[in-house]
Amino acid sequence: MVRGRLRIYLGAAPGVGKTYAMLQEGQRMAAVGAEVVVGFVEPHGRRPTAALAEGLETVPRRTMEYRGAAFTEMDLDRVLARRPQVALVDELAHTNVPGSRHAKRWQDVEELLDAGIDVVTTLNVQHLESLGDVVRQITGVPQRETLPDEVARRADQIELVDLPPELLRRRMLHGEIYPSDRIEAALTHYFRVGNLTALRELALLWLADRVEEGLQRYRAEHGITTPWETRERIMVALTGGPEGDTLIRRAARISARVPGSELLALHVVPSDGLTHGDPAGLAAQRALVESLGGSYHQSTGDDIPEALLQFAEAENVTQIVLGASRRGRLSTFLQGSVGHRTIRRSGPIDVLVITHEHAAGESSALRLPHPSRATGPRRFWTAMLLAAITLPGLTAVLVLLGEHVDLAIALVLYLLAVVVIALVGGLVPALLAAFAAGLLADYYFTLPVHSLRVERLSDVLGLVVYVVTAALVGTAAGTAARRTYQAVRASAEARALSRLASAMMHGQNLPTLLEQVREDFGLDAVSLLERDTARPAEPRWCVVASTGTDPPERPYDADVESPVGDDLTLAGRGRPLSSDDQRVLGVCAAQLGMAYSQGRLVAHDVESRLRAEAEHTRASLLLTASRDLRGPLHVADEALISLHNRLVDPEQNRLLDTARSSVRQVVQLVSDLDALSRLHAGALDLYLRPLDLDEVLTAVLDALGPGGRTVRCSLPEQLPDVIADAAVLTRVLTALAAEAQRHSPPDRTALLTAETRPGIVEIRLTDGAEGVTAGTRPGRTVHGLTLRMSRDLVETMGGMLEPGVSGAGFEVKLTLPAAAPRTTTA
Numbered sequence: 001m002v003r004g005r006l007r008i009y010l011g012a013a014p015g016v017g018k019t020y021a022m023l024q025e026g027q028r029m030a031a032v033g034a035e036v037v038v039g040f041v042e043p044h045g046r047r048p049t050a051a052l053a054e055g056l057e058t059v060p061r062r063t064m065e066y067r068g069a070a071f072t073e074m075d076l077d078r079v080l081a082r083r084p085q086v087a088l089v090d091e092l093a094h095t096n097v098p099g100s101r102h103a104k105r106w107q108d109v110e111e112l113l114d115a116g117i118d119v120v121t122t123l124n125v126q127h128l129e130s131l132g133d134v135v136r137q138i139t140g141v142p143q144r145e146t147l148p149d150e151v152a153r154r155a156d157q158i159e160l161v162d163l164p165p166e167l168l169r170r171r172m173l174h175g176e177i178y179p180s181d182r183i184e185a186a187l188t189h190y191f192r193v194g195n196l197t198a199l200r201e202l203a204l205l206w207l208a209d210r211v212e213e214g215l216q217r218y219r220a221e222h223g224i225t226t227p228w229e230t231r232e233r234i235m236v237a238l239t240g241g242p243e244g245d246t247l248i249r250r251a252a253r254i255s256a257r258v259p260g261s262e263l264l265a266l267h268v269v270p271s272d273g274l275t276h277g278d279p280a281g282l283a284a285q286r287a288l289v290e291s292l293g294g295s296y297h298q299s300t301g302d303d304i305p306e307a308l309l310q311f312a313e314a315e316n317v318t319q320i321v322l323g324a325s326r327r328g329r330l331s332t333f334l335q336g337s338v339g340h341r342t343i344r345r346s347g348p349i350d351v352l353v354i355t356h357e358h359a360a361g362e363s364s365a366l367r368l369p370h371p372s373r374a375t376g377p378r379r380f381w382t383a384m385l386l387a388a389i390t391l392p393g394l395t396a397v398l399v400l401l402g403e404h405v406d407l408a409i410a411l412v413l414y415l416l417a418v419v420v421i422a423l424v425g426g427l428v429p430a431l432l433a434a435f436a437a438g439l440l441a442d443y444y445f446t447l448p449v450h451s452l453r454v455e456r457l458s459d460v461l462g463l464v465v466y467v468v469t470a471a472l473v474g475t476a477a478g479t480a481a482r483r484t485y486q487a488v489r490a491s492a493e494a495r496a497l498s499r500l501a502s503a504m505m506h507g508q509n510l511p512t513l514l515e516q517v518r519e520d521f522g523l524d525a526v527s528l529l530e531r532d533t534a535r536p537a538e539p540r541w542c543v544v545a546s547t548g549t550d551p552p553e554r555p556y557d558a559d560v561e562s563p564v565g566d567d568l569t570l571a572g573r574g575r576p577l578s579s580d581d582q583r584v585l586g587v588c589a590a591q592l593g594m595a596y597s598q599g600r601l602v603a604h605d606v607e608s609r610l611r612a613e614a615e616h617t618r619a620s621l622l623l624t625a626s627r628d629l630r631g632p633l634h635v636a637d638e639a640l641i642s643l644h645n646r647l648v649d650p651e652q653n654r655l656l657d658t659a660r661s662s663v664r665q666v667v668q669l670v671s672d673l674d675a676l677s678r679l680h681a682g683a684l685d686l687y688l689r690p691l692d693l694d695e696v697l698t699a700v701l702d703a704l705g706p707g708g709r710t711v712r713c714s715l716p717e718q719l720p721d722v723i724a725d726a727a728v729l730t731r732v733l734t735a736l737a738a739e740a741q742r743h744s745p746p747d748r749t750a751l752l753t754a755e756t757r758p759g760i761v762e763i764r765l766t767d768g769a770e771g772v773t774a775g776t777r778p779g780r781t782v783h784g785l786t787l788r789m790s791r792d793l794v795e796t797m798g799g800m801l802e803p804g805v806s807g808a809g810f811e812v813k814l815t816l817p818a819a820a821p822r823t824t825t826a
Contacts, residue, residue, distance in 0.1 A: 004113040007120045007157040012199040015177035016163040018122035019090055023052040025120055026088045035085040040074035042090050064097045071097045076108045086118045093127035093147040106151050125203040138198045139190055153210060160207050165196035232261035236321040237308055243323045244285040250354050251321040252292040263294030268307045279587040305342040312349055324355045383425020387433040390417050395440045407445045407459060411466040414441060418470045427475055434470030438463055496520040500588055510545035517588050518548050521581060523574035525551035528592055531567040562586045564593035633667045688797060690721035690819035696729055703734045711737055714753045721819035722761050724797045732790045736765050736812055739786055743767045743810035761818045767810035
């Protein structure tokens with residue numbers, strides 16, 4: 001039986017219209033003759049969604065009881081018995097009621113697909129199992145219903161139902177998603193703009209990866225190896241050398257110029273596993289790549305250009321960034337350049353060779369590799385000394401033996417000496433010893449003796465064969481010795497790094513990790529030091545952690561130092577380390593630096609989480625308090641009004657007016673607290689438009705009641721409109737005018753003036769006491785909740801609120817953007 005096809009409508013959040021889109025598709029398919037049934041659709045009380053399901057055949061749901069309550073689920077058996085062409089099944093990640101055939105709805109859908117029924121379904125991105133931790137970190141809400149990513153990836157079609165966060169929040173405010181009693185909590189928590197934007201980006205990225213997988217599968221099925229430039233992918237090749245940072249930053253700049261591009265870094269490791277780039281340099285370069293948004297990869301291969309191009313073809317890379325060669329001209333001529341070989345084989349892939357300060361310039365001298373490079377100076381000179389002693393000594397012994405020794409025996413003994421020298425010092429001492437031994441054998445053991453001439457052809461042939469054999473044997477022995485040395489060294493390094501990595505994985509603290517490093521390198525004491533960046537003029541170092549006897553407290557007090565960065569270094573006291581040990585210590589220092597940074601990030605994350613929880617608790621308390629206080633305060637106000645209407649005593653009525661004024665101030669305070677919490681939660685919607693300031697001031701004076709008649713307004717005749725929200729601006733000016741009235745002297749009234757500046761309008765509110773001598777009244781200014789609420793609201797509208805400087809006892813200056821002048825037509 002042919003398996004059915006699965007189509008998923010994917011959304012970033014509830015309410016974007018996934019179910020509506022699914023029903024639209026069902027209506028379209030039914031209109032063209034397909035047999036469509038509704039297996040399960042949950043409209044959540046949304047009338048347009050429920051109306052769209054009308055006209056489609058609906059399979060009755062199955063009612064189940066669980067813990068004394070009745071639930072309805074999709075009746076899988078009825079849908080299978082009906083055997084439609086297409087079944088509409090909402091909420092793919094839904095968990096079925098215990099007692100159902102399957103625990104998850106996606107398992108029901110799998111059975112429908114196996115029966116040959118096409119399924120159209122819906123899914124939110126937060127229900128994907130791989131994104132559960134990310135969604136919880138963003139929203140603070142754990143996802144209990146999850147879906148394995150593989151189920152969604154197997155879908156034949158996935159369509160994104162997208163909606164901008166602002167529009168989704170507007171739908172929420174209009175009651176199109178949740179009931180009215182859940183709107184406020186949803187807007188201040190899950191449906192914040194930042195949360196919705198992050199979820200939307202997650203959905204787009206996940207879907208982009210799904211499309212990329214489909215493209216790669218298509219290319220593999222059709223044998224397409226040439227890159228398709230559907231998306232720019234820039235790959236930078238790293239060797240672990242000092243030029244790596246330059247190449248990474250250059251590749252990152254190239255990637256940044258192309259929206260949607262991807263940055264990859266590749267390091268090729270030889271298949272023998274012995275020769276490797278600088279681990280500390282590679283670790284630092286990997287961190288740099290990841291900090292720039294790229295990904296780090298490793299590949300194995302002896303042919304570096306071939307390994308680079310194989311990876312590039314597999315990852316559909318469009319550009320390769322290489323560094324100019326650091327080799328001299330002779331080495332490049334003998335061995336070839338990686339860049340040139342890569343360019344010759346790259347085909348349609350662009351190769352960019354970047355020069356850097358470490359590249360070999362045109363003036364680089366022709367030079368051979370240093371003879372002691374393979375085994376180190378000490379072993380090289382030991383082998384040279386051994387050759388200088390062994391060859392003359394062996395020659396003297398053979399000469400003393402005289403007629404008992406012929407040329408063949410001498411050459412065999414010389415060959416043995418060359419092998420020993422090769423094992424100690426490598427190739428170069430072995431070649432020199434082989435050539436010197438050939439001359440000694442010619443001088444002392446071929447006719448004529450004590451001459452470099454050779455009379456017999458057989459002796460000439462024997463000497464030539466000896467030199468060639470000695471060179472070959474010496475090369476093989478030297479290579480084996482070098483490989484053995486590297487293998488032993490690599491094994492020791494691996495053990496040290498493995499022990500450190502294992503300790504880090506088990507959550508060991510920094511002193512324990514430092515003790516591990518101290519034991520591995522045989523040091524007396526080790527310290528991790530951090531520089532105090534607050535005092536760059538005179539560097540001051542702080543001990544982050546230490547171990548051992550008398551650990552160093554400053555880098556220049558240490559015998560061994562390995563910097564981790566500009567402000568962190570690993571310092572040790574004890575025996576001097578070889579260059580190889582120093583290199584491994586650098587890797588350990590980098591790992592310790594990462595452990596220290598990770599510890600700081602974890603501590604910062606915990607602190608941020610505690611602050612977020614405290615802020616959430618504060619916001620919840622404000623919302624609860626404002627909701628609980630509004631009712632009693634309104635009841636108290638109504639009671640005071642009723643009592644005022646019954647009393648005739650002027651003094652009692654005056655007291656009641658004072659009480660009513662205080663109650664209204666508390667009501668306004670509660671309203672301000674509510675507005676402030678909604679503003680900080682991102683749930684306060686603004687409608688910015690040009691406003692006539694005269695109309696706004698009229699509303700302000702009306703809101704002030706009888707006190708509004710005591711506010712003087714002085715506005716210029718030609719005053720442009722301001723860009724603001726009418727309700728919010730009226731609220732701010734009313735609160736500030738009330739404060740100005742409260743602070744005004746008995747013989748003065750509050751004053752409101754406005755002035756036009758280029759592109760802005762300045763509104764100034766004072767207590768009207770500009771003419772009073774400064775020393776005769778106390779200096780006052782707006783403070784407390786009124787100032788905070790007003791400033792936050794004004795800044796949300798793109799304006800600015802600040803205290804004035806004219807000398808008034810109470811003064812604030814409000815600056816708002818000015819609207820463009822209105823154009824009139826004749």
